[in-house]
Amino acid sequence: MSIAPVTVDNFRSRMVSSSNLIDNASRPETASFEQTLLRAFDAVNEKQQKTDALSKQMIIDPDSVDVHDVTIAMAEANLSLKIAQSVIDRLIKGWNEITTSR
Numbered sequence: 001m002s003i004a005p006v007t008v009d010n011f012r013s014r015m016v017s018s019s020n021l022i023d024n025a026s027r028p029e030t031a032s033f034e035q036t037l038l039r040a041f042d043a044v045n046e047k048q049q050k051t052d053a054l055s056k057q058m059i060i061d062p063d064s065v066d067v068h069d070v071t072i073a074m075a076e077a078n079l080s081l082k083i084a085q086s087v088i089d090r091l092i093k094g095w096n097e098i099t100t101s102r
Contacts, residue, residue, distance in 0.1 A: 044084045047077040 031039070051073040058065045 044080045047080050051077040
């Protein structure tokens with residue numbers, strides 16, 4: 001009996017817009033709500049990955065990374081995650097208000 005390898009499911013790669021315009025908006029002011037939201041989540045993910053990469057680099061080669069850069073990256077990633085959580089909470093609260101008022 002063999003053990004199956006652990007895999008991570010990347011839901012973002014499977015997302016398909018109904019209009020097929022997720023990353024194709026040429027002007028930010030014409031981007032749909034979906035595009036704007038997905039772009040914001042991608043930015044949060046990039047900050048998390050940057051923090052992870054800097055942390056790993058600091059462990060492997062401490063002299064190549066400034067401690068302040070790692071601290072700032074961690075603070076930015078934490079703040080962006082908290083903002084994303086707040087936006088999601090407000091979206092859910094708004095959706096619940098809309099659906100219960102019918």
